[in-house]
Amino acid sequence: MKWFINTWRTLNQPAKYLTLGTISLSAFLMGIIFWGGFNTALELTNTEEFCISCHSMESKPYQELQQTVHWSNHSGVRATCPDCHVPHNWSRKIGRKIEASHDMWGWLMQTVNTEEKFEAKRLEMASREWKRFDRDNSLACKNCHNYDSMKWEDMSKLAQKQMKRAAETDQSCIDCHKGIAHKLPEMGTSRAPELIAQVGAGESSLEANSSYFTALTKPLYFNEKTDVEAGTLNIATKVTVLETKGNRVKIGIDGWRKKVGAGRVIYYDFGLNILSAQLSKDAALEEGVMEVFEQKEDPMTGLIWQRVEAKIWTDADYLVKDLQPLWDYARDTYTNSCSVCHTQPAEAHFDANSWPGMFQGMIAFVNMDQDTQALVQKYLQEHSSTFDKSAH
Amino acid sequence: MNRRDFLKGLAATSFVSLSSASVLAPFKALAAGTMTNDDWLTTGSHFGAFKMKRKNGVIDQVIPFDLDKYPTDMINGVKGLVYNPSRVRYPMVRLDFLLKGHKSDTSQRGDFRFVRVTWDKALNLFKDSLDEVQTKYGPSGLHAGQTGWRATGQLHSSTSHMQRAVGMHGNFVKKIGDYSTGAGQTILPYILGSTEVYAQGTSWPLILEQSNTIILWSNDPYKNLQVGWNAETHESYGYLAQLKEKVKQGKIRVISIDPVVTKTQKYLGCEQLYVNPQTDVALMLGIAHEMVTQNLHDKKFIEGYSLGFEHFLPYLLGESDGIVKTPEWASKITGVTPEIIRDLAKVMTKGRTQIMMGWCIQRQQHGEQPYWMAAVLATMIGQIGLPGGGISYGHHYSSIGVPSSGAAAPGAFPRNLDEGQKPLFDNNDFKGASSTIPVARWIDAILEPGKTIDANGTKVTYPDVKMMVFSGNNPWNHHQDRNKMKQAFKKLECVVTIDINWTATCRFSDIVLPACTTFERNDIDVYGSYANRGVLAMQKMVEPLFESLSDFEIFTRFAKIMGKEQEYTRGMSEFDWLKKLYNECKADNAGKFDMPDFDTFWKDGYVHFGEGQPWTRHADFRNDPEMAPLGTPSGLIEIFSRKIAQFNYDDCPGHPTWMEKSERSHGGPGSDKYPVWMQSCHPDKRLHSQMCESEEYRATYTVKGREPVYLNPTDAQQRGIKDGDIVRVFNDRGQLLAGAVVSDSFPRGVIRIHEGAWYGPIGKDGSKQGGNEIGALCSYGDPNTLTQDIGTSKLAQACAAYTCLVNFEKYQGKVPEVSSFSGPIEAKV
Amino acid sequence: MIDKQIYATPMNQGRAMVYRLLSSLFAKELDHQLLHELTSSQAQAFFAQLASDPLLAQDIASLNSVLNTLNSDRALLELAADYCGLFLVGTKHSASPYASLYLGDNDVGDEVLLFGEQHQQMKTFLQQSQLMVQSEFPEPADHIAVILAYIAHQACCSDDKTQQAFITQYLHAWLPRFTDKVVAVDSGNFYAALARLTQAWVTSDCDALRAS
Secondary structure (H helix, E strand, C coil): CHHHHHHHHHHHCCHHHCCHHHHHHHHHHHHHHHHCCHHHHHHHCCCHHHHHHHCCCCCCHHHHHCCCCCCCCCCCCCCCHHHHHCCCCHHHHHHHHHHHHHHHHHHHCCCCCCHHHHHHHHHHHHHHHHHHHHHCCCHHHHCCCCHHHCCHHHCCHHHHHHHHHHHHCCCCHHHCCCCCCCCCCCCCCCCCHHHHHHHCCCCCCCCCCCEEEECCCEEEECCCCCCCEEEEECCCCEEEEEEEECCEEEEEEEEEEECCCCCCEEEEECCEEEEEEEECHHHHHCCCCEEEEEEEECCCCCCEEEEEEEEEEEECCCEECCCHHHHHHHHHHHHHHCCCCCCCCCHHHCCCCCHHHHHHCCHHHCCCCHHHHHHHHHHHHHCCCCCCCCCC | CCHHHHHHHHHHCCCCHHHHHCCEEECCCCCCCCCCCCCCEEEEECCEEEEEEEECCEEEEEEECCCCCCCCHHHHHHHHHHCCCCECCCCEEEHHHHHHHHHCCHHHCCCCCEEECCHHHHHHHHHHHHHHHHHHCCHHHEECCCCCCCCCCCCCCHHHHHHHHHHHHECCEEEECCCCCHHHHHHHHHHCCCCCCCCCCCCHHHHHHHCCEEEEECCCHHHHCCCCCCECCCCHHHHHHHHHHHHHCCCCEEEEECCCCCHHHHHHCCEEECCCCCCHHHHHHHHHHHHHHCCCCCHHHHHHHEECHHHHHHHHCCCCCCCCCCHHHHHHHHCCCHHHHHHHHHHHHCCCEEEEECCHHHCCCCCHHHHHHHHHHHHHHCCCCCCCCEEECCCCCCCCCCCCCCCCCCCCCCCCCCCCCCCCECCCCCCCCCCEEEHHHHHHHHHCCCCEEEECCEEEECCCCCEEEEECCCHHHHCCCHHHHHHHHHCCCEEEEEECECCHHHHCCCEEEEECCHHHCCEEEEECHHHCCEEEEECCCCCCCCCCECHHHHHHHHHHHCCCHHHHHCCCCHHHHHHHHHHHHHHHHCCCCCCCCHHHHHHHCEEECCCCCCCCCCHHHHHCCCCCCCCCCCCCEECCCHHHHCCCECCECCCCCCCCCCCCCCCCCCCCCCCEEEECCCCCCCECCECCCCHHHHCCCCECCECEEEECHHHHHHCCCCCCCEEEEEECCEEEEEEEEECCCCCCCEEECCCCCCCCEECCCCCCCCCCCCCCEECCCCHHHCCCCCECCCCCCCECCCCCEEEEEECCCCCCCCCCCCCCCCCCC | CCCHHHHCCHHHHHHHHHHHHHHHHHHCCCCHHHHHHHCCHHHHHHHHHHHCCHHHHHHHHHHHHHHHHCCCHHHHHHHHHHHHHHHHCCCCCCCCCEHHHCCCCCCCCCCCCCCCHHHHHHHHHHHHCCEEECCCCCCCCCEHHHHHHHHHHHHCCCCHHHHHHHHHHHHHCCHHHHHHHHHHHCCCCHHHHHHHHHHHHHHHHHHHHHHC
16 A cells, blocks of 8 residues: 555645656546546536535535625626636646645545634635636636627726736736635634645655654644643754654654753754754653753853754644745745845855844844744755855 | 018928927827826825825825824925926936947046937946846946835835846845944844844833833934834824923933934933043943942843853953953043943943934944943843833834834835746856945945955955946945045946936936836835834825836836846736735735725725834843843853854954044044044934935025034134034045034034035036046035045944044135036036 | 917918927927938028028027038937036026026025926916927926927917017016026037027017017
C-alpha cells in the first residue's frame, strides 16, 4: 500500500507544485482505481448532482446560490456548480479534478460538516477558488459573459466606463465581482487566510521520524489529550514528528536557548535570535520535555547558550513537508507591504540578529496579522547576510 | 495710405491659413474637463485632511476636515501650490541635452535653456537614456533610489510609481535610511531593539495620568506635529492642551532641554534648561555620574533588563580614559551648572519620568551618541515599559502617542515588480560596487566612485553613478553643501525629475516632467497617521492643469513605451485600483471595523475607525523579558554593545561616548573663525520644502521676501542688525541672504534657519544668471548652502547638518530679487 | 437683432488677420509648418502690407530677418528655447503671458495665482460668444494668445465701440508691462520684436477704433 500512500500524498499537494506530466499520469491512475473508466467518470463528476451528493451543499453554498441571479433570472439560464468551479479547458480540468481529491479527504474527515466549521473554513475555501479564477483569468465566467457581446448602451455611465476598461485588457472578472454567487466570506476573522490558501492547512498524514515545518504559529500541549497549553511553536519552524495519536502529534524541536531566566525560549541555532518555540514555565521545567546538551558563550553578547531538544505535543494540522511555499509567501508579502512608504532593504542587507530590530521598528504602517508578521521576520532572518554571503 | 486701404490691403493678401492654429473652439457645454459640481469635496495632505469647494471649476474655499479639531493654517497654502505660477506646465528638456544627449555640456545645469517637448518625446528620451546607461554601465550607473516625502495618497505615491516603472526597465542603485533619522534608526536597533523613531509610543492619556516629569530633549512637538506622513488630523494637540493644563496646575513638570526656547515650551509654559549646542552627551554623562555616585540608579532594572553596564561604568567614572564625567566636567562643556546637573539627576529618578527625544539632536556628527546615552539614562532610571515612564523617540511625529485604532490601513500601489516580472535589462551586475548606499552619501559616491567606506558593520563601495531619477523629491533642498552638489552634478550624464513646481532639483535636471498635484487626481489615504483613525477619500478637485499628469498616468505611458503597460497597471484603471485598495482594506477589517461598500465610502468621503486603546511601549518586555525580548542581539537593552565594539569604529565605540565635533560653537573647534552655530530644524510653516513655493502663505512668515533667520538680540546689535534687516550668513562652504527676526528665544551664538527654504542661487557678481556657479549666493535663505556634507559616523553614515558653524553680517550690497521660485533663468550666451 | 454680417467688412477682416497672426505666434513655438506658412508669398505680401505702416515697419523687418535665418532644425530649437524661457517656465524672471500677472494693483514681484479672476472673466466673455479655449491648448483663458484670438473673432461680429472698450481694458491695459518684460528677458530678437509689434499694432488699432 505504500505506493498508494505516496501517490495520495503527492496528489494532495496543490497542483501548483506538480508538473503537468505527474498530474496527468496520476489522474489517469486515479480514474482507473476509483471509477474504472476515466472518461465516464469525468463526465459523471461534471454534473451538479455529483457535486451536491458529497459536498455538504444542501445547507450552505447551494442555498446561497439559489438567492442569486445565477440561479434564477429572466432568461431561465442557470449556472450549475461545475459551470463555475470546473475549468472548461481540458488540462486545467484534469488539474482541478486532482485538486478536488483534497475535498474528498475533507469529506472523509468531516472538515466542514457543521455550520461553524464551514464558516470557519469559508474564507480559506473562497480564497482558493478566487486564486483559481485569477489563474484562469475568469475563463469560467467568460464562457457565458463575453466582453464582445456586452451591450454598453444599456449600462450606466459608470458601469460602461469600468467595463470598457476591463474589456480592453480582458481583465479577470473575479477582480471586481467577488461574492456574487455565494456569500462573501468574513475576511478578517480567521487567521492568515491568504497564507493558508497558498501553503495549505498541512499534510493529510504525518510520518513518524520525518521532518515538517509549521505553516502557522501553533499551540503546544503537555500531552495528546489535554487542552492545557504548554507554549507556542513559531511559524516556519522545523520539527520532527515522533509519534502520532489522533489529532495530535508528539514532536521534537531542536535548537539552542539562552541560559537566562527559565530558559523557556528555543532558538533556531547558536547565537541567533530566530525564534522556534516558547514554552510555558511549567513546560520548561516538566520532566522529560527539555533535554539539554553542550553550552557555549556567545561572543556578541557574552550570554551562555545551550543546545536543547524539546519533546512536546501539538495539533496534527498546519505541518507541511516543504518550507519553500512559506518563504515564497513571505517574500511576496515583504516585497509588497514593506515598500508602501520606502524601498524595502534587501534581505541580505542586515544580519539575522539585526532584522528583528529593523523589522519591529518599521511595521507601524504595515497590515500584517501576527502569523504573517512572525513568518516575514523569520524569512528575513533566515535570508539575511548571516546566511547569504553574496550581497552586502 | 489711409487706414481703410491699409486694412483692405491686408485682407487682400488672403493670408488666412493661420486660422487652423486658433486657440479657440466652439463652446460645448460640459466639455471634457469642465466641472460644474460645487459640492464640498474631501481630500487630505501632510498638512491635514480638509474639504474644498470649487467655483467655476477652480478651487475656491478650503476648510478643515470635520474631525480635525486642531487644524493648521498651512492648508491655506494649498491653492498657492495648485495655481502656482511656477508650475511645471509641460514636459521639458534642457536644450543642450536634447541636442547632444549624454555628451551635453553638464556645467550648464542649474540655469539654462529648456525647450518644450511632447510627452511622447520626453518619455522616449527618458527611456533612451535609461537604455544607454544600462547598456554602457549596467545598473550601477543608475541611481533611482533617492526618495522622500512625496504627496499623500496610497495610489499615486510618486516614489512608488517611479521605482516600479524604472524597475521594469532595469535595476538601479538604492538607498538605505533617510535624512530625518539616519543615525537614530541605525543605532537604536542595537540598543533598544527597534528603530524606535518610527514606532508607536506610549499613549498620551497614560503619560498625562502617570508622568510626574516629562523631559523634552531637543524636542518641539508643538511645531512638528502639524504635519504627518499621512493625512494628518492632529489629535495630539488635544493631549498637548491637557498637558498645558497639568503644567499650569503643577501636576506635571515639563523641562525642555534645548539651546533655544521652543514653540512647545512657550505653549506649555514649561521650564527650559539651556545647554550648549551639540554637548548633550556630556550633559547626560554628568547626570549619569551623579546618579551613580548618589546611588540613585535602579540597579535591579539594570541587572534584569540590560547588558554591559559594567563595561560602561569605567568610562563614566574615568577609570578607562582618565576623565571622570562629573557634573563639574560636564558643566565646562555644556554651560549647565553642576548644581542643575545634580538636581536633574534627582528629579529624573524621583517619581515617574518620561524622556521624549527629538530628532534634530541625531542630525549632527556622532548623532548616534545622544540617542544611545539617553537610552542608558532611561535604563538607569529604570522605568522603561512603565506607563508614563521610560524613553521615546517619536512623540513629536505623525500622531505618535495617539492610541492606534488597531484597524488595518489601505495598502498601496506596488513599488516593486510583481512576482515573476523581469526588467527589460535583467542585469544585476553592479561591477563590484554596492547596490545600496547610505542615503546621504550619494553625492560622495558620484564624486568618488569606487571608494570603499565603512557603514554599519559592512563595507560600502561607491557605484559610478551616471544618471539620477527623482520623483516628488527635492534633494536640492535636503542634501548638504550646495557647492559640492554642483561639482557632483557636472559628472552626471542625465538627470530626470518629475515634480509639480519648478524646484531647484528641476532646474538642475535635463528632463523635467510635470506631475499634477494631489488635488488633481483621485486617491485614498489613512487619516491620523500612526493613530490610523480612518480611511479618507481624496477626491479630485480639478482636472490636471496644463499638460501635467498623475504619476499613475505618467508611468503607465512610460510602461507602454517599454511594451509593459499591462504588466504595470495589471490592467486596472485609477478607480479599479482605488476600489481594490479599499476592498482589500475592508476585507482586512471585516469583523473588527465596519466599512461600507466603496461607493458609499466615496460619497461620504471617509470611514471613521474611532479611538484606540491606550498602550505602553515596552510593557511586554518589562513584564517578561525572556518571552518578549527586545530585537537586540541579546534581547536586552545594550548599554555596551559588543557588536558595535567589534566594528572597531573610532567615531562609534562600544558604549556611548562624548566626542568633540569637527565644528562646535561656544568655545569648541572652529568657533574662533566662525563663532555661531546654525540650527536648520524642520520648519514651522512647511513640510520640509513642500509649500515653500506657495507665495501668499509664504508671505505670512518671510522677512522682506526672505526666509527668516532667528537671531539673538545682543548678537544682532553687535553687528548693527535690526529686526527686518537683510542678513548675509556665510562660512567657507557658502553664503545666503535671509531676513532678520531678532528674538530673545535664541541664545548668543545660536541662529536658526528652517530647512526647506528653496534654493535660489545668484551669481557672485549679483547677476541672476549664476545659479550654476560655485560659491553662488542663495537669494532666499536655504541653510544647506552652509551645512557640511559628512556622515554622522562610520556606523550610520547619516546626515550631520547640525554640525555647522557660520557667521553673519548686515547685508550691505544691492539686494537681489529672490530667484528660488521660478523656472530656470537663462544664462546669456 | 442686428445682423452680425454687417461687421464682416474687408477692413475688419484685415484686422482679424493681424490679431489671428499675433495670437498664433504667441500660442506656441514656431514649427516647420508655421514657418512654411510665414515664409510663403501670401504671408510675405501680408507682411509687406503691414510694414507699410511706419510704426510697424521696423519690427516686421526684425521678425522677417529672424524668419530668414530659421533654415535648420537647430535654429528652430533655439527659437523654441527662447519661447520656453519667456512664456513656459516661470514667473518673475520670465515674461509669463497671462493678463492676471500684470493687471491689478499688485506690486512688481508679487505673484498672482494662475486661473484667477482674469481667467474667469475671459471664460465668461468666450462663453457669451459661444466660444471656449481649445482642449489642446491647456492654458488659462487670460493667456495673451486667447485674448488676441478672441479679438480676432470679435473683429467681424461686433461694433467698434464694444471692441475698443474690450481691447483697452483687457489687453492694452497690461500690454506695455508685458512688452517691457519680453524685451528685457528675451535672449533672441524674435519675441521682443513680436511683443513690440503687438503693442504698436494694438495701440494704433485702439486709437483708430476710438476715432471711428
